[in-house]
Amino acid sequence: MAEEEVPSVSSLFDKYLKLYEAVENSDKPTNSEELQGQIKEGIDGLIKTTVLVSELGVFSGNEKVDELPTSSLKFLLLPVILGSLTLKRTDIERREVLRLAEVYFRDFVKRCHNYEITDVELAKEENNEDEEDEDEQKKDKRKVKSPVKKGMPTPEELQAMARQREDKIKRFREQKALGDRLVELKKALDNPSHDEDTFRQYQLTRLKKFVWLSLDEVESMAMEKKMLEEMARMRLEGTLPSPDNPRPTPTPLKPILITRDAVQKNVFGLGYPSLPSMTVEEFYDQRVRDGWFPDPSKNSNCLQDRATLGPEAEREREEKEEEQREREEEEDNPERLQRDRERDEWRDDHRRGWGNTYNRS
Structure with a gap:
């Protein structure tokens, strides 16, 4: 067979x-x-x-x-x-x-x-689940009593x-x-x-x-x-809802509208001291009046002004500076003499190359 x-x-x-x-x-x-x-x-x-x-x-x-x-x-x-x-x-x-x-x-x-x-x-197996004389509800109650471990694991558990x-x-x-x-x-x-x-x-x-x-x-x-x-x-x-119970209806979300005032407040700080009170030009003019910045109408010796001048105007400016320097030398201008003496004394004490002790060529 x-x-x-x-x-x-x-x-x-x-x-x-x-x-x-x-x-x-x-x-x-x-x-x-x-x-x-x-x-x-x-x-x-x-x-x-x-x-x-x-x-x-x-x-x-x-x-x-x-x-x-x-x-x-x-x-x-x-x-x-x-x-x-x-x-x-x-x-x-x-x-x-x-x-x-x-x-x-x-x-x-x-x-x-x-x-x-x-x-x-x-x-x-940790437990015997073949006990037919114990219904599911009793099993659940017995399992509820088992404590749930919380917190950090011990060194033995690690x-x-x-x-x-x-x-x-x-x-x-x-x-x-x-x-x-x-x-x-x-x-x-x-x-x-x-x-x-x-x-x-x-x-x-x-x-x-x-x-x-x-x-x-x-x-x-x-x-x-x-x-x-x-x-x-x-x-x-009772901490977990039953699958038979319907879920509660969620609260509908409210729309968020961004207005012009809200945008201005986020950018400029409307209602706070951070709101600008003058333009850049007004701020510069205020500094000129206070003596912080030079007056551009009286001083034209900056590089930007020189770049805007033509070749003839540049030569005229150099000739005027040369005449002013010669006139000061002939008149023995005390301020110029004092400035020249201080420059000569400084050069005597600070010869060229003395400060270059670590990067000599």
Whole structure:
């Protein structure tokens, strides 16, 4: 009987494995009717296949992976595929989805560890959620009493976070290496002349990759369960609105109008001393009257005035300056003599080049 049913079980498994791969690679929304129909079909078929494998006694608890035939290795994937499909179900409550999926993933990792395919072990569950005599409301009340930790993490928690980060990096690298190895083995299997050892290595590598996938899914589900528990606690306390209650209508926003006076106030500071009281020309004339700036009508010796003068006017100006200088020398102007003496004394005490002691050429 076993010899007649093993091939049918193998073909049945291959059928639903292709259905699982089609669901994983589908770009349709998870809650679409078509995809949910495929998920339900795959779960029902894989459950039947699991029952047939159990009835045939394909696996034994006292065997190791070396004692298993290559054709039976793929049946170890049954629980992990069931867990992946169960996570995508939307027809039941999310807590129940997480509970069922975690049972499948933990069973797969435990089997692979028992058969020495991997040395990875999952931590034990924090609480037992299989208590049927406790309704959901009592569970929620019990979870409310659990204190929520707040504040900065302790040094021990920081060390645990660092170890967790290193484990995730290591896991990611191993997953990538296993993925690359699977691609190589898949190409080798496409060759019709591949040997049995290549096919066995492919099966074992695929199992190891699904082990790491199960670890990621279990960690993600643990975080999601904490979120669901926190949301349930907030609903009991009344801090989280129920999805059945309609949201309050928000207050309509009032339009903001920018007037001319508002613009002037922002630019000039209307109503404050910063408002200008005179123009630039008026300010300059005021400074000229106060004696701060020279009077441009009396002094035309600036560079700007010289640039506006023509060549003849420039020569006339130079001739007038020369005549003024000669006249002062002939009349022995005391102010000029005093200025010349001071200049000569300064030059005697400050010879040219004396100050250039650090940058001599």
